[in-house]
Amino acid sequence: NPKIILVLGDQLSRELAPLRELDPQQDVVLMAEVRDEATYVTHNRHKIALIFAAMRHFRDDLRAAGFKVHYFQYEDGVASLGEALQQVSAETDITEVVFCEPGEHRVSEHLDAVADEVGLELRWLPDDRFLCSLDAFRDWAEGRKQLRMEYFYRQMRRQHKLLLDEQGKPEGGKWNYDQQNRAGWRGKDAIPERPDIARDTLTEEVLDLVEREFPDNPGDLTRFNFAVTAAAAEEQLTFFIQHCLPKFGQYQDAMAEESPWLYHSLVSMYLNIGLLDPLAVCRAAEDAWREGQCDLAAAEGFIRQILGWREYVRGLYWLKMPDYAELNTLDATTPLPDWFWTADTDMQCLHKALQQSLDLGYGHHIQRLMVIGNFALLTGLDVKQVCDWYLAVYVDAFEWVELPNTLGMALHADGGIMASKPYAASGKYIKRQGDHCDHCRYRPDKMTGSDACPYNSLYWQFIDRHQEAFSDNGRMGLTLNNWQRKSADERQSILTWADKTRERLLG
Ligand code: FAD
Numbered sequence: 034n035p036k037i038i039l040v041l042g043d044q045l046s047r048e049l050a051p052l053r054e055l056d057p058q059q060d061v062v063l064m065a066e067v068r069d070e071a072t073y074v075t076h077n078r079h080k081i082a083l084i085f086a087a088m089r090h091f092r093d094d095l096r097a098a099g100f101k102v103h104y105f106q107y108e109d110g111v112a113s114l115g116e117a118l119q120q121v122s123a124e125t126d127i128t129e130v131v132f133c134e135p136g137e138h139r140v141s142e143h144l145d146a147v148a149d150e151v152g153l154e155l156r157w158l159p160d161d162r163f164l165c166s167l168d169a170f171r172d173w174a175e176g177r178k179q180l181r182m183e184y185f186y187r188q189m190r191r192q193h194k195l196l197l198d199e200q201g202k203p204e205g206g207k208w209n210y211d212q213q214n215r216a217g218w219r220g221k222d223a224i225p226e227r228p229d230i231a232r233d234t235l236t237e238e239v240l241d242l243v244e245r246e247f248p249d250n251p252g253d254l255t256r257f258n259f260a261v262t263a264a265a266a267e268e269q270l271t272f273f274i275q276h277c278l279p280k281f282g283q284y285q286d287a288m289a290e291e292s293p294w295l296y297h298s299l300v301s302m303y304l305n306i307g308l309l310d311p312l313a314v315c316r317a318a319e320d321a322w323r324e325g326q327c328d329l330a331a332a333e334g335f336i337r338q339i340l341g342w343r344e345y346v347r348g349l350y351w352l353k354m355p356d357y358a359e360l361n362t363l364d365a366t367t368p369l370p371d372w373f374w375t376a377d378t379d380m381q382c383l384h385k386a387l388q389q390s391l392d393l394g395y396g397h398h399i400q401r402l403m404v405i406g407n408f409a410l411l412t413g414l415d416v417k418q419v420c421d422w423y424l425a426v427y428v429d430a431f432e433w434v435e436l437p438n439t440l441g442m443a444l445h446a447d448g449g450i451m452a453s454k455p456y457a458a459s460g461k462y463i464k465r466q467g468d469h470c471d472h473c474r475y476r477p478d479k480m481t482g483s484d485a486c487p488y489n490s491l492y493w494q495f496i497d498r499h500q501e502a503f504s505d506n507g508r509m510g511l512t513l514n515n516w517q518r519k520s521a522d523e524r525q526s527i528l529t530w531a532d533k534t535r536e537r538l539l540g
């Protein structure tokens with residue numbers, strides 16, 4: 034029977050399971066730029082442009098390979114994926130639809146609803162671009178009290194034979210070299226300049242479209258510099274492996290005033306939309322180490338992010354959804370301040386992180402976690418609003434990866450499923466990891482007073498507010514003791530200053 038093969042905007046891989054079973058004689062591929070997907074949050078313009086440009090290039094590739102592709106451009110005015118499906122089904126008389134499982138629960142529900150409504154026969158195939166199937170993750174999680182990433186990661190290393198010696202033991206004798214990967218930035222090394230990525234006419238057309246159709250969304254498209262084909266994404270990976278990987282580990286947790294990305298790979302967006310294959314990326318890092326181009330800590334640190342964290346958050350998302358999205362165990366409900374959309378704050382680290390996130394759609398992990406996320410955690414910003422902000426702003430944001438990272442890792446709103454203790458930190462951490470404080474009007478060594486770093490009093494206010502919730506968490510014992518050991522007067526003066534700070538920053 035002829036089939037419609039639906040390919041979503043983040044499934045742009047020739048190895049996609051439904052494309053492997055496509056019969057070019059009778060099947061048609063359907064791809065659609067649709068209003069609902071482009072507007073369900075106020076996506077960064079970079080994100081829409083990347084997805085539409087990559088979709089259009091992928092369409093042309095498929096056509097060049099002899100496949101029939103029905104493609105709706107945004108200008109065609111199609112409202113939803115369901116509407117696109119109905120139109121193509123009516124036009125072709127095909128009722129069987131095959132697709133790869135969507136990355137987001139919302140999209141999955143939408144497609145199920147459409148199938149019921151209009152009588153299409155929908156069949157989905159597992160997304161085997163991921164290295165751990167959802168069933169395998171469920172099996173791993175079954176019966177475990179705690180779902181610690183570290184143990185999952187070791188299993189994945191064994192299973193995919195990455196960084197193992199001939200006896201199947203971890204190379205170098207240890208699974209994890211994180212201890213060596215925590216240097217702060219002191220401006221001592223040269224940061225590689227990122228190459229300009231060429232834009233062809235197709236991409237230019239998309240940039241014009243996005244500029245026109247999304248005038249109020251964040252994103253400075255004059256600085257658009259993303260690969261929109263698999264070949265161009267591969268070149269970016271090669272650049273990273275050659276020029277950045279050697280220092281990736283060392284500066285993985287660093288923050289620099291002069292660079293939005295330091296030595297990070299900038300490949301999440303390509304992995305997430307199918308332009309790069311995660312196993313190939315991990316192997317490229319392993320090969321670089323085996324050829325002596327980087328040390329083991331760098332290669333291991335990088336591979337752990339992709340083979341470990343990326344697979345783990347995806348497994349967790351599907352294991353816990355839809356309830357996961359509703360969790361808010363610390364009762365965080367303070368409205369997101371408007372300046373999250375303008376970066377208008379005099380806290381330098383936060384200003385820098387917000388500004389580049391809005392302008393470029395990129396923030397590295399420590400900015401997302403320990404600057405922006407930490408601020409949201411300490412001040413108890415509304416979990417749903419914060420998650421929507423992250424989903425909107427980053428070019429690599431899809432709910433399967435954004436939600437566990439934001440709700441779970443950054444906001445600790447899942448009660449510790451993802452992280453055994455909250456990633457809460459004062460200005461001291463930010464000072465240690467980078468050089469923003471040298472350019473800031475606030476002093477990280479001051480607790481109260483108009484030049485005191487706001488993270489300091491807000492940190493203790495957060496600890497004070499949740500003392501009871503954290504009392505049975507052994508990993509929080511020391512912090513709670515440190516708070517209680519302060520005199521009653523000192524605690525009171527910190528809390529009073531924190532109230533004033535909150536009032537000034539959040540209204
Ligand atoms: P690198 O630092 O070079 O890391 C290499 C790769 O490892 C990344 O490309 C990514 O694919 C993977 N990776 C690293 N950390 C994680 C992680 N915690 N979870 C999943 N994959 C990881 N990542 C997204 O892809 N999309 C998101 O929407 C997203 N939202 C986040 C929200 C918060 C609050 C936090 C704390 C993290 C989030 N991350 C997200 C994870 C991580 O910050 C980004 O993957 C990374 O910053 C992307 O930049 P890079 O490619 O230069 O990564």
Ligand code: DLZ
Pocket residue numbers: 040041042043065066067068070071072076080081084135136137140431432
């Ligand atoms: C994020 C996004 C955007 C902006 N636009 C489209 C689109 O027009 N068509 C499409 O198929 N997918 C788009 N996407 C990705 C989806 O919203 C969704 O995040 C993923 O398919 C994950 O399920």
